[in-house]
Each structure stands twice: as C-alpha cells, then as structure tokens.
Amino acid sequence: VPTSDSAPATAAPPRLRRDARANQDKIIAAARNVYRRSGLDVSMEEIASEAGVGLATVHRRFSREQLVEAVFAERAREFLALAQDCLTQPDKWNAFVSYLEGLCVMHAEDRCTSDVLTLRLPRSPLLGDLRDQLYYAQLELIQQAQAHGDLRPDFAAEDVILILLAIGGVISATAGTAPESWRRVFALIVSSLRAERADELPAPPQADDLLAALAKPRAGRRPSGLPAS
Amino acid sequence: VPTSDSAPATAAPPRLRRDARANQDKIIAAARNVYRRSGLDVSMEEIASEAGVGLATVHRRFSREQLVEAVFAERAREFLALAQDCLTQPDKWNAFVSYLEGLCVMHAEDRCTSDVLTLRLPRSPLLGDLRDQLYYAQLELIQQAQAHGDLRPDFAAEDVILILLAIGGVISATAGTAPESWRRVFALIVSSLRAERADELPAPPQADDLLAALAKPRAGRRPSGLPAS
Numbered sequence: 001v002p003t004s005d006s007a008p009a010t011a012a013p014p015r016l017r018r019d020a021r022a023n024q025d026k027i028i029a030a031a032r033n034v035y036r037r038s039g040l041d042v043s044m045e046e047i048a049s050e051a052g053v054g055l056a057t058v059h060r061r062f063s064r065e066q067l068v069e070a071v072f073a074e075r076a077r078e079f080l081a082l083a084q085d086c087l088t089q090p091d092k093w094n095a096f097v098s099y100l101e102g103l104c105v106m107h108a109e110d111r112c113t114s115d116v117l118t119l120r121l122p123r124s125p126l127l128g129d130l131r132d133q134l135y136y137a138q139l140e141l142i143q144q145a146q147a148h149g150d151l152r153p154d155f156a157a158e159d160v161i162l163i164l165l166a167i168g169g170v171i172s173a174t175a176g177t178a179p180e181s182w183r184r185v186f187a188l189i190v191s192s193l194r195a196e197r198a199d200e201l202p203a204p205p206q207a208d209d210l211l212a213a214l215a216k217p218r219a220g221r222r223p224s225g226l227p228a229s
Numbered sequence: 230v231p232t233s234d235s236a237p238a239t240a241a242p243p244r245l246r247r248d249a250r251a252n253q254d255k256i257i258a259a260a261r262n263v264y265r266r267s268g269l270d271v272s273m274e275e276i277a278s279e280a281g282v283g284l285a286t287v288h289r290r291f292s293r294e295q296l297v298e299a300v301f302a303e304r305a306r307e308f309l310a311l312a313q314d315c316l317t318q319p320d321k322w323n324a325f326v327s328y329l330e331g332l333c334v335m336h337a338e339d340r341c342t343s344d345v346l347t348l349r350l351p352r353s354p355l356l357g358d359l360r361d362q363l364y365y366a367q368l369e370l371i372q373q374a375q376a377h378g379d380l381r382p383d384f385a386a387e388d389v390i391l392i393l394l395a396i397g398g399v400i401s402a403t404a405g406t407a408p409e410s411w412r413r414v415f416a417l418i419v420s421s422l423r424a425e426r427a428d429e430l431p432a433p434p435q436a437d438d439l440l441a442a443l444a445k446p447r448a449g450r451r452p453s454g455l456p457a458s
Contacts, residue, residue: 159413162399166414169398170391178434184388185395185418187430192421201416205407 024061027051032071035112040068069124076130078106083137093150096141097190100160104167104186108179111168152195156204163189253290256280261300264341269297298353305359307335312366322379325370326419329389333396333415337408340397381424385433392418 030051034042044064048055062070082102089095138160145151166189167182174181191197204210259280263271273293277284291299311331318324367389374380395418396411403410420426433439 162403162410162414165399165402166395167398169396169401170394172398173394174391174434174439178438180431181391181434181439183431184433185391188421189414189417191426191430192417197420197426201420202409202412204413205403205410209407210403210410 020061023051023053023057027053027058027061027067028070028074031067032074032110035068035071036110039112065124069126073126073130075110076127076134079103080130080134080137082106083134083141086141087137087144092141092144092148093194096145096151099138099141100163100190101186103160103164104171104182107164107168108171108175108182111172146195149195152193152197154201155193158204158207158210161210162204249290252280252282252286256282256287256290256296257299257303260296261303261339264297264300265339268341294353298355302355302359304339305356305363308332309359309363309366311335312363312370315370316366316373321370321373321377322423325374325380328367328370329392329419330415332389332393333411336393336397337400337404337411340401375424378424381422381426383430384422387433387436387439390439391433 027047031047034047034050038046044058044067045055047067048058051058058067083099086095086099086102089098135157139157142151142155142157142160146153146155163186167186170182170185171179256276260276263276263279267275273287273296274284276296277287280287287296312328315324315328315331318327364386368386371380371384371386371389375382375384392415396415399411399414400408
C-alpha cells in the first residue's frame with residue numbers, strides 16, 4: 001500500500017500530506033463500496049466517481065492491484081480484530097461461536113471482500129501475512145474450545161471455511177427478502193458442533209485440495225486486480 | 230412441450246414419427262448438457278450443435294421457452310421420483326435423510342437445473358403442477374419422520390430449501406478439487422435435525438419472503454428462456 005508521503009515529495013507541507021492521506025482513505029472507502037456492489041471487475045473510473053475525485057488522482061495514488069490489496073487488507077484486519085476480541089472471552093465455547101457468528105455477520109454485510117477469508121483471493125505478501133495471523137488466532141479459538149471439551153474434537157480449521165461457504169450460499173440467495181434466513185442454518189450447524197453430540201463425520205477436505213478449489217476464481221467473480229497466484 | 234406428431238402431419242408414417250421423437254429427445258438431452266455447462270443463457274445454435282442437428286430442426290420443434298420448460302420438467306420428474314422412492318422406505322428417519330441426501334447429490338451433479346427445486350425458475354402450468362406434487366411428497370416425508378419422533382418438530386418445509394442453498398454454496402466453491410466437501414457439512418446439518426437434540430432455533434423465513442427472495446434471479450444465472458413470472 002502506498003503511504004501518503006510516498007509519491008510526490010518527502011518535503012510536502014503537513015496540510016498537503018493530510019489532504020493526500022484523506023484522499024487516499026476516501027478512495028479506499030469508495031473502492032470498497034463499489035466492489036461490494038459490483039464485484040471486483042469494475043473500472044477505475046467508477047471508483048474515482050464514487051470517491052468524488054478525478055481519475056488522475058486515483059491513478060497517482062494506486063494501481064489497480066494496490067487498490068484491491070488495500071481494500072482486502074482493511075477487511076483482513078477487521079477479521080483479525082474479531083478473532084482477537086473473541087479470544088478475550090472467558091467462556092471458550094462462547095468465544096468460538098461468537099467468532100463463527102461474527103464471520104457470518106460480516107460475510108452477510110459484504111460478501112465480496114470476505115473472499116479474503118476463503119482465500120479466493122489474490123496473493124500478496126501483506127495479505128499473506130494478515131492471513132497467517134488470522135489463521136493462528138482462529139486455530140487458538142478452536143483449540144481452546146476443544147481443550148475445554150465443548151467443541152467436538154474432530155472439528156478442523158477447514159470446517160470454518162466450509163461453514164462460511166454454506167452460510168454464503170444461503171445469504172446470496174436470500175439476501176433480498178429473507179436476509180435473516182442464514183441464522184437458522186447457522187443455529188443448526190452450531191448445535192451439531194458440541195462435543196457431546198459428535199456423531200462420526202466424513203473426513204474434512206485435505207487443506208491443499210480445499211485451497212486449490214477456492215483459489216480457482218468462480219465465474220463472474222474473478223478478482224481481476226492482482227495476479228491469481 | 231410439443232409432441233412428436235404435432236408439427237407437419239397427423240398422417241405421417243410411423244417411421245417418420247419415430248425419427249421426430251428421437252430428434253426431440255436428442256435436443257432435450259443436448260439442451261440439458263449445455264445448460265449444465267454454461268447456464269441458461271445460451272444460444273439455440275449451441276444446443277443444435279450439441280445435438281448434432283440443424284438449427285432449423287431445433288426451431289421447428291421448440292421455442293426457447295419450450296426447451297427450458299422441457300428440461301426443467303424432466304428434472305422435476307427426477308426429483309419427484311426420488312421423493313416417491315424414499316416414501317416407500319420403512320424407516321421414516323432414513324427415508325427423510327435419504328431424500329435430503331439425494332437432493333444434494335443431484336444438486337452436486339447438476340446445479341443449473343436444480344433451480345427447479347428452489348423455485349428460482351420460470352413459471353409454467355406444467356412446472357407448477359410438478360412442483361406441487363414434489364411439495365406434497367416432501368411434506369409427507371417430513372411429517373412421517375416427525376410423527377415417529379425422529380425429526381425435530383420445528384423442522385419446516387422451508388428448511389429443505391435453506392439446506393440445499395447451504396450445500397449449494399459449498400458445492401459451487403469446492404466442486405473443482407474437493408468435490409466431496411459438501412458431505413461433511415451435510416452430515417453436520419443432519420446430526421442437528423434429530424428430535425432428541427432439538428435446541429431452540431431462530432424461526433424459519435416466511436414462505437412468501439423466501440419464495441420472493443428466490444424468485445429474484447441472481448446475477449449471471451437468470452433463466453432467460455421463460456418470463457420471470
């Protein structure tokens with residue numbers, strides 16, 4: 001991500017740098033809105049227009065790649081904040097369920113950028129690092145809930161992704177007029193996650209296979225900003 | 230659906246009528262393949278080419294609308310056969326679970342035409358009738374399993390659709406390299422459906438709201454053959 005004082009001058013007066021920073025934030029927020037509405041295959045013109053700045057201003061601050069990365073990095077930090085917040089909860093089952101539910105709520109609000117979670121997303125060192133942090137925070141939530149005997153012992157990190165994909169399937173079909181429908185399916189799934197109810201399950205997908213499946217962009221939703229790998 | 234002896238003559242010789250019927254079946258099978266691969270927004274040329282017949286032959290037998298209707302009617306009959314087959318099973322819980330699982334398997338094999346189930350689909354008297362039959366067969370499966378105390382009493386017909394949407398979300402993301410992933414989520418959901426485990430759930434969506442949500446075509450998957458209502 002370009003910093004506010006990267007492009008034109010290191011000696012710019014403070015007010016100019018503040019303006020540049022404000023423009024940058026405005027462009028990122030606008031990009032996020034446009035991505036949410038229309039997916040990642042949008043023109044820089046649409047983003048400039050949403051931000052109320054000229055196209056040249058957008059191009060001066062961001063390449064297409066950098067803009068996608070900036071939006072997804074912001075999103076990844078929100079997921080990470082959720083996980084860290086849940087880790088402070090004393091009850092480890094509630095902490096785990098709050099995390100899962102929080103993910104689903106965030107997914108319901110903005111399906112486009114939650115691809116950062118399912119890895120259906122461009123790779124970049126910044127995003128990779130954030131994703132690693134998220135992965136370990138999530139693993140801790142899972143392991144704590146299992147250590148306390150609340151969460152079924154065969155629950156795997158891959159299941160978080162599978163559950164989010166399932167909830168996403170409900171959300172994307174019902175968002176129009178029955179937007180709370182996903183909560184019923186979520187409640188069903190959560191009730192089956194308690195350790196004392198653990199029937200035998202089919203094995204989770206191999207992590208590599210799951211990631212490969214997800215890395216393959218779906219028709220019409222291909223992140224066009226960054227290279228696929 | 231046009232019948233084989235509709236167009237040219239009532240007095241056509243038997244062999245000609247047999248040929249016409251064979252052509253018609255070939256065209257329906259080809260349309261189904263093309264829809265499965267590319268969705269419903271495909272040209273009649275693509276379907277003719279897949280069927281190995283001329284475009285004029287396709288146009289002589291089917292309008293775009295009739296072809297979509299014929300393919301979906303075939304699919305609806307398959308779902309109905311599944312439901313009726315499950316109704317003959319003596320164990321009512323197994324019958325219900327077999328039905329749900331069968332729907333998911335058929336959905337995994339061909340997501341396009343399973344829109345017939347979620348009603349995200351053109352209306353026609355023929356399809357409406359098949360859908361009613363399917364609805365009542367499914368209701369009987371649900372009520373039998375509830376009457377035997379196996380299925381949670383708050384399970385609603387709408388839940389079948391919600392579950393299929395959830396499984397569809399997993400399938401559409403993982404079909405590439407982890408195509409069995411949905412079975413794990415399915416097993417989780419089923420294990421939460423047993424009556425003795427029934428936690429309180431959020432209410433199901435109002436049937437009208439759910440149908441309205443589903444009737445609204447999703448981007449890129451609009452059935453273009455028939456009018457939306």
